[in-house]
Amino acid sequence: MSHDKKDCSEVIHQILVFIDNELDQASCGEIQQHLDECGPCLKEYNLERTVKALVARSCPEQAPQELREKVLLRIREVHVSLYGSAGPEVGGHLDSPSAP
Ligand SMILES: [Zn+2]
Numbered sequence: 001m002s003h004d005k006k007d008c009s010e011v012i013h014q015i016l017v018f019i020d021n022e023l024d025q026a027s028c029g030e031i032q033q034h035l036d037e038c039g040p041c042l043k044e045y046n047l048e049r050t051v052k053a054l055v056a057r058s059c060p061e062q063a064p065q066e067l068r069e070k071v072l073l074r075i076r077e078v079h080v081s082l083y084g085s086a087g088p089e090v091g092g093h094l095d096s097p098s099a100p
Helices: 008-019 025-037 039-058 064-083
Strands: none
Touching: 008 025, 008 039, 025 039, 039 064
């Protein structure tokens, strides 16, 4: 049985380690080769790398898990700025201060 090709799920798991540069040289080569041949994994890799780059730019010295939360927060902020702060909650005539 030929088992020289990596499993996609395994590759995607290793991509996170790979991006953090915590993978040994041999594994790096395997991942890179797989990314060359596998579109979905390459897509996942690009996505993770984009997130990583975004995080690295804003706060390079935090723990990975905190970074992830910051990125999610950042994404939410971007989402808000894209769709405007004037959401459906603005037209609240119910709790407007009725000053006499
Ligand atoms: Zn794959």
